[in-house]
Amino acid sequence: MIHYTLKSDATRGLVLLNEPGQEVTANDWLQSFAPRRVVSLYGEMGAGKTTFIKWLCEQLGVQDAVNSPTFAIVNVYDVDSRNLPGGKKEGIEDIYHFDCYRLRNIQEALDLGAQDYLDSGCYCLIEWPNVIEPLLPDDTVHVQLRTLPTGERVLEVE
Secondary structure (H helix, E strand, O other): OEEEEEEEEOOOEEEEEOOOOOEEOHHHHHHOOOOOOEEEEEOOOOOOHHHHHHHHHHHOOOOOOOOOOOOOOEEEEEEEHHHOOOOOOOOEEEEEEEEOOOOOOHHHHHHOOHHHHHOOOOEEEEEOHHHHHHHOOOOOEEEEEEEOOOOOEEEEEO
């Protein structure tokens, strides 16, 4: 298991630190799991799942407003593929941001085309993935977010 700390900095916003305390960029973080592109995020309400996804997207150059797709289930963000880890092709690539909190069963996920998104080869960042776990690829990056008494967030990655 790999541990990271997500801190809030007054001037720079969020900062991701590795275990030795060095800053990690979103690109480096995602590159460390390449070529895997499906990331499932677990944690209690308010643990920082959406905030972390927002940080990843902003760091990767997403220009769209990044917010939780609680009612839409999936938000699609465009990003210049050159901003992505290993991004050699030119053009726009999609990042899919799921919030599966409201899904009651796997059939609802299938009805909205979740399998197509997961098979697309694009980044899929998934909050509350429990209901769709049977659909997740074997190489999914699983992230557990916990809040420390200090208010800092710890990311544990399997």
